Amino acid sequence: MAEENRLPGTDTLADTKAMIDGLKTVCANAGLANDSSEYKIITEAFLYKFLNDKFLHELRQLDEFKGVENVERAYSVMDENDRELALMGLPEGTALLKPEYLISCLFQRKDMERSEKGGFAELLDSALAGIADDNVDVFSVKTGQGQSIRLFGGVSRFIVEEGKRDSFCAQLVTKLAAFSFERAFAQKYDFFAAVFEYLISDYNKDSGTYGEYFTPHSIANIIARILVPEGTRDVAVYDPAAGTGTLVLAAAHRIGEQNCTIYTQDRSQKANEFMRLNLILNNLVHSLPNVVHDDTLESPRHLAVGGNSIRKFDYVVSNPPFKADFSDTRNKLAGDAYQKRFWAGVPNITSKPEKMEIYLMFLQHIVASMEESGCAAMVVPTGFLTAKGKIPLAIRKRMVDEGMLRGVVSMPSNIFANTGTNVSIVFLDASSKHEKAILMDASKLGEKKKVDGKNQRTFLSDAEVERIVETFNAAETQEDFSVLVDYDTIKEKNYSFSAGQYFEVKIDYVDLTPDEFDAKLSEHMTNLQDMFAQGEKLQASIMEQLKGLRYE
Incomplete structure (x- = not known):
């Protein structure tokens, strides 16, 4: 299909669903399909990806990053003071992510961490915890007693076998890194x-x-x-x-x-x-x-x-x-x-x-x-x-x-x-x-x-x-x-x-002359007499059959 003939958002929606399916596949391969913890993993990973991409999207709108080809790298190498000043220009309600919490950063480190330190699961959970802490005032909801419910709780804890946590988390990040929400931000409700x-x-x-x-x-x-x-x-x-x-x-x-x-x-x-x-x-x-x-x-x-x-x-x-x-x-x-x-x-x-x-x-x-x-x-x-x-x-x-x-x-x-x-x-x-x-x-x-x-x-x-x-x-x-x-x-x-109790009951009326009315009435009476005669014959037949049954 030619690009210009596609419905707006059609491919973006299909790609988004495919990313969700990919996350569910990772969970299924880890034995978590239909597990009570699956929804927490899927929703946390999805939300992490959305906030990550929305943050980068808003960065691209700032004067400091306009025309920059690799915004993530430019943001990562900025002087810390310059970075803090730049972040002050972001729209209210944008989650703030440190360079080490970006998905691209984690993706680059996944193989190294797994092979050398065996701590990629801890790295991902730390990033999620850091984002939750840095944005607690904006993105938390509350219990009735006023206690904040954190944005993220981490995902590796749901994998019982500790030796499989790094691989599981690396697969999640790989799925997230392969997709971008950038086109979705132009979409509406x-x-x-x-x-x-x-x-x-x-x-x-x-x-x-x-x-x-x-x-x-x-x-x-x-x-x-x-x-x-x-x-x-x-x-x-x-x-x-x-x-x-x-x-x-x-x-x-x-x-x-x-x-x-x-x-x-x-x-x-x-x-x-x-x-x-x-x-x-x-x-x-x-x-x-x-x-x-x-x-x-x-x-x-x-x-x-x-x-x-x-x-x-x-x-x-x-x-x-x-x-x-x-x-x-x-x-x-x-x-x-x-x-x-x-x-x-x-x-x-x-x-x-x-x-x-x-x-x-x-x-x-x-x-x-x-x-x-x-x-x-x-x-x-x-x-x-x-x-x-x-x-x-x-x-x-x-x-x-x-x-x-x-x-x-x-x-x-x-x-x-x-x-x-x-x-x-x-x-x-x-x-x-x-x-x-x-x-x-x-x-x-x-x-x-x-x-x-x-x-x-x-x-x-x-x-x-x-x-x-x-x-x-x-x-x-x-x-x-x-x-x-x-x-x-x-x-x-x-x-x-x-x-239904207030609908008008409609009765269809047909205008008839006196002769037409008499003819209709005579026709109905004849039909009734025929039905009564048939009923009497049927009743007599049933009685004969019942007599035969009693005789035997």
């Missing part, structure tokens, strides 16, 4: 969203204990385009069960990465590591201090000034876990200290606590986290739209009675990678008092495809995404697809948010 999805595709399968690590890009795109109006600036976006950050990233891209600040919390360590990587890839390094690893329900860490109440946000997006065991904290959450936040109630502990409807807790937390003029979008199981239980009914009632329900979109089944639960998206808007809501049934859209040759997923086309977004934003009624319903009607139907 969609490119890095695809890279990120591919990178974590093998590592988001064990998320059922708390929530989804990854929300499909189509869902995130729909939410962002409906939730955020064009021209939005200087806002805070929050996700209390952020997973890998797909929803907040889509919202940030819609707003403009420099026009918003991201705040997230999630109790999964793996999810928070993925979140950090996602923010770095998408030019949201300034939001890293707001990524917190802790239980949002028990210990919300984003607080208002003074620390006596939770902070309110302009936009809240979330795909919370639907069911999970929170029996250990259930009684605490039902106490007086949490009553203001969990105003609709707390689900009881059941014989199967892993089935507790934890999403109802997050919905209440989300409503409590909205600014007075804030907006929210949350993924819910479709059963929530009509559930008659005390808690879901109280939540829906408040959304309507306070005039904040903007609308609902019910999605096709199997739209998510690792749940078969039918889902819907509820949109809230407290910026004005609504009197009507747009209810949409998009469950019949999409094309079902097998993923990995076994699991079936539904994929929305670009045209279908456009139809959902444009119809919703226009509050347009379309037959058997969307309906604009006034709040009084919703109240009459016990606060049901299901679009």
